[in-house]
Amino acid sequence: MSALLEVQGLRVTFGGTAAVRGASLTVNKGETHCLVGESGCGKSVTSLAIMALLAKGGRREADVLSFAGQDIRGLNERQMSRLRGDRMAMIFQEPMTSLNPAYTVGSQMTEVLRRHRGASRVQAVDRAAELLGRVGITAPGLRLGQFPHQLSGGLRQRVMIAMALMCDPELLIADEPTTALDVTVQAQILRLLAGIQKDLGLGILLITHDLGVVARIADRVSVMYAGEVVESAPTAALFADPQHPYTRGLLACVPVPGKVKRGDPLGSIPGVVPRIPPGFRGCAFRDRCAYAHAECAGTIPRRGAGAGHEVLCTLPPGYASRVAA
Amino acid sequence: MLRFLLRRLAVALLVALTVLTLSFLLTRLSGDLAISIAGPNATQEDVDIIRRAYGLNRPLTQQYLDWLVRAVQGDFGDSFFFKDRVAKLIASRLPITMTLGLVGLAIALVVSLPLGIIAAVRENSWVDRSVMMVALIGQAMPSFWLGLILMVVLGLNLGWLPISGTGGWEYYVMPGIVLAFSAIPSLMRLTRSGMIEALSSDYIRTARAKGLSRLSILVKHGFRNAAIPVVSIAAVQLGFMLGGSIVIESVFAMHGVGYLAWESIGKNDFPVVQAVVLVLALLYIALTLLADMLNAVLDPRLRSA
Ligand SMILES: Nc1ncnc2c1ncn2[C@@H]1O[C@H](COP(=O)(O)OP(=O)(O)OP(=O)(O)O)[C@@H](O)[C@H]1O
Ligand SMILES: [Mg+2]
Numbered sequence: 001m002s003a004l005l006e007v008q009g010l011r012v013t014f015g016g017t018a019a020v021r022g023a024s025l026t027v028n029k030g031e032t033h034c035l036v037g038e039s040g041c042g043k044s045v046t047s048l049a050i051m052a053l054l055a056k057g058g059r060r061e062a063d064v065l066s067f068a069g070q071d072i073r074g075l076n077e078r079q080m081s082r083l084r085g086d087r088m089a090m091i092f093q094e095p096m097t098s099l100n101p102a103y104t105v106g107s108q109m110t111e112v113l114r115r116h117r118g119a120s121r122v123q124a125v126d127r128a129a130e131l132l133g134r135v136g137i138t139a140p141g142l143r144l145g146q147f148p149h150q151l152s153g154g155l156r157q158r159v160m161i162a163m164a165l166m167c168d169p170e171l172l173i174a175d176e177p178t179t180a181l182d183v184t185v186q187a188q189i190l191r192l193l194a195g196i197q198k199d200l201g202l203g204i205l206l207i208t209h210d211l212g213v214v215a216r217i218a219d220r221v222s223v224m225y226a227g228e229v230v231e232s233a234p235t236a237a238l239f240a241d242p243q244h245p246y247t248r249g250l251l252a253c254v255p256v257p258g259k260v261k262r263g264d265p266l267g268s269i270p271g272v273v274p275r276i277p278p279g280f281r282g283c284a285f286r287d288r289c290a291y292a293h294a295e296c297a298g299t300i301p302r303r304g305a306g307a308g309h310e311v312l313c314t315l316p317p318g319y320a321s322r323v324a325a
Numbered sequence: 326m327l328r329f330l331l332r333r334l335a336v337a338l339l340v341a342l343t344v345l346t347l348s349f350l351l352t353r354l355s356g357d358l359a360i361s362i363a364g365p366n367a368t369q370e371d372v373d374i375i376r377r378a379y380g381l382n383r384p385l386t387q388q389y390l391d392w393l394v395r396a397v398q399g400d401f402g403d404s405f406f407f408k409d410r411v412a413k414l415i416a417s418r419l420p421i422t423m424t425l426g427l428v429g430l431a432i433a434l435v436v437s438l439p440l441g442i443i444a445a446v447r448e449n450s451w452v453d454r455s456v457m458m459v460a461l462i463g464q465a466m467p468s469f470w471l472g473l474i475l476m477v478v479l480g481l482n483l484g485w486l487p488i489s490g491t492g493g494w495e496y497y498v499m500p501g502i503v504l505a506f507s508a509i510p511s512l513m514r515l516t517r518s519g520m521i522e523a524l525s526s527d528y529i530r531t532a533r534a535k536g537l538s539r540l541s542i543l544v545k546h547g548f549r550n551a552a553i554p555v556v557s558i559a560a561v562q563l564g565f566m567l568g569g570s571i572v573i574e575s576v577f578a579m580h581g582v583g584y585l586a587w588e589s590i591g592k593n594d595f596p597v598v599q600a601v602v603l604v605l606a607l608l609y610i611a612l613t614l615l616a617d618m619l620n621a622v623l624d625p626r627l628r629s630a
Pocket of ligand 1: 014018019037038039040041042043044045046055056057058093
């Protein structure tokens, strides 16, 4: 496996506030990497920063930011536009407003393929209809001729998903792509993505609140807290042996995978994600952490906890059982 | 779509009828028409003759219906001064005014749309600030004054363009610029604010995520949505230009309907004045309707409303 997307020390600031503070993650070819964490912890900003699509006022810095072996930190908008939509595609968290109200679904879907592949109109329409069918939209021909306002939220989200797949991208960044969808459609979409992944080696960075989805499809999980990736591990290892107190809290909130709906409070972790002032040192979770001690205010070491399992925490392995004992 | 347009058409017809009625009432209620037609030196006998000849002795409602039926057919009676049908006079002058208005609008759009877009793309930069400054100056400048400056510079000093009169395209340039100048600030501002809003929208982010070209992002996805309010204001501005032709045509001695109105006011030729006002008002209504139709084409949400 080779790294398709490698991010190290990603920092994003909006004016004085730091939204992402040195996040690191790697997505390999053919792998599904899930990014989880409470609302406001910087998941969307991280994904937008990777695509260089930050809103005005957002500043991005990174120690490493490479796609398919190419350093993409210095690329200008024109160079990025050659990658976007073609080799790296994105599905946004806001399905209701992400389509242009002035154009039909067909027009918006086909222009991607025409732009990057120089496809003819007919070819592009065929491809769009095929993908709409594959994301579970009946009567694709009808939908292609419709405008966004004529579609429900779930349909728009599926159109966005289909549109992102038009050019068979190598990397797909999907920010909560199935939130507006019911469970059966969600399962269908996830199967579709898994199928494409198997056929084409698609790498997926999936942002989700749904740990049930994570357990089912993720190869690797990264847990984000206050702009940092505090723990990253192969899925089985993370569920079996969570290290960071925050991860443990997150998992404790979800005893039964698939039962959690978006908008539910994440229950058992007391407190809220704090606003992190610039120049903040130490662990951002320490105010909410039951195991916090003096070292948590210093520089936090990155420690290994098994194959491919890393955690950003001062506590030694097995701290929880010792305290409980 | 059809329901939207039918509703707009009904509203337009209603407004047109109101304008017709008002224009009738204004002439009848602002004193005795027969006396003003007859002039200051007329005897009572003359006035009576005129009153009968023009049917002014009939009941007001009958006069109104009679006048309305004729006005709808484009019959505005005879001019007192020009000794000709009013409708014919207006028909011969209208093309000049319309051409002038369209030239003015074209110049205004060619200047304000690109500038508005550039100002939006470079929001808060020096480019943006200078563009907005120009808009402010443009708004503060009286059009007759700008007209005179252009005449002196382009006409007298440089000799590039004819100073006044009616003729080929070159006669339309200077008055066109003057008309455009008054429309540019609002068109530019609206383009800018519409573009700023569009460019910060999620669908523009989507367009960028799809890797579309800069031109496609700005124009196809951005301006297409920003253009919707611009179309409405452009129609209103064209209406203003047609209405304002009375000043511009007098300054540049162009023989359009504005000039006709100017002459007729001086000659107390009320059928002509009334007809010009009426025609300009109806044109204005037609323009608004046209803008609504264009908007329905541009905004699919309106179409299905
Ligand atoms: N355009 C912006 N300007 C200023 N601050 C922003 C902007 N976008 C995001 N932020 C801040 O960055 C932080 C992270 O936001 P982000 O949207 O990445 O959260 P998230 O993890 O995606 O949350 P959710 O699960 O609710 O989607 C938030 O504190 C937010 O206020
Ligand atoms: Mg988000």
